[in-house]
Amino acid sequence: MAKIVFTLLWVGVLIVANRALDDITWAQYLATFLLGGAYALALSKVKILRGNQTLEGSK
Known part of the structure; x- marks a missing residue:
């Protein structure tokens, strides 16, 4: 929901x-x-906007 807003x-x-x-x-x-x-950077760095998704490389 936060990502949509x-x-x-x-x-x-x-x-x-x-x-x-x-x-x-x-x-x-x-x-x-x-x-x-800036939008792409914010989506990748701000924890609340990422949600519970994890990156494949960080496993």
Whole structure:
């Protein structure tokens, strides 16, 4: 449930960032790339967002 809420909030952040950078196309691409990386990093590092899943390599 936490992952769903986090994803919906992150989508809101991405929409706000893209609207703020409306006329600057290269900045929209850069912001999307950086926010996507931050999202992936948060999902992999924050314990509450990972849930009970374990990585295959850590067994």
